[in-house]
Amino acid sequence: MKVFIVLTLIIAGVSAKVEEQVHPKDLPRSAKIQGRITNGYPAYEGKAPYAVGLSFNGWWCGGSIIAHDWVLTAAHCTNGASSVTIYYGATWRTNAQFTHTVGSGDRNDIINHHNADIALIRIPHVDFWHMVNKVELPSYNDRYNDFNERWAVACGWGGTYDGSPLPDWLQCVDLQIIHNSECQRTYGSGTVTDNILCVRTPDGKSTCGGDSGGPLVTHDGNKLVGVTNFGTSSCTSGAPAGFQRVTYHLDWIRDHTGIAYY
Known part of the structure; x- marks a missing residue:
């Protein structure tokens, strides 16, 4: 029984491994100035x-x-x-x-x-x-709104997948905001604090190198709720992407x- 308990704790420790956050600005990039939205779609003029x-x-x-x-x-x-x-x-x-x-x-x-x-x-x-x-900021009436499960759009310039040639056309991607507790399972509670907002990145859809500082805007109401901050070293890994939570600031x-x- 003692051996079983020890093995269980070891397995639990491995599964709880915390990913290192990486600023999109600091990801490897080509000599060409770039931004990236991975697996998004080209924006029409004025979007x-x-x-x-x-x-x-x-x-x-x-x-x-x-x-x-x-x-x-x-x-x-x-x-x-x-x-x-x-x-x-x-x-x-x-x-x-x-x-x-x-x-x-x-x-x-x-x-x-x-x-x-x-x-x-x-x-x-x-x-x-x-x-x-x-773009409008959230109102003070929304300062305690966490926007969990709401859909939002992030936009930036550049390639559409890891290692792709880098087009210069503005790309956008629709992403769903998640509970901080879900994001903490990837990055830990020391990184994902009250001032952080995270989104799911299914099917390789995410922000990436060069998108740092860019907008995350709600579909409903067109409010700026996030400022692009971090992800993992692979933008298409499926790990959440992190933003500064605008309502906090x-x-x-x-x-x-x-x-x-x-």
Whole structure:
């Protein structure tokens, strides 16, 4: 009986192995600037007018327009960056409607959260139209809504599967939000805390390298609920993908930008 108990504990320990989280920005990539949505679908022009491409010195990320003068993204994209070029309305990545370049100088256009993987970029005022527009944040009435089992869409630029040639057309993928307890079975409770939101990635559908900082927007109500943060080393593994939970950061966003919905 003692031997059986020991073997049971060993097996349980193996099955509880925690996957290491990987920022999509840090996944191996080709020499070409890239973003990736794996096994998604090409976006039609104007599908995600809030999605922007962010070109840093040597890496590429995504972001979301949340006001005429603000973009929301991930801090692991902006950390160490002295400047960033924002690509607006670029269904084809290299064919943006227009671009802006801003820096982290005296005006502090790049604001990193000190304790979470989320960041703000102050941009010059942009006018909205069907190709360039904002996405709304959740309202304060939804600040305790976990959005579990709700469907949402993530968008980014690049290849459609691990190791694929990397097209520049904007790709989107529909993903279902899951309970944090389900996500913790893959990454552990130390990684998946209250500020994290996760999605299932069935059939190889997921975010991947270069999508860091990009949007996760609900189908119902078109609210920005997630900022792309992490996955595993293989984007098509079926492991959940992790995002910063926007509702957790509503006060921080409001305090820096004045943006809030009540």
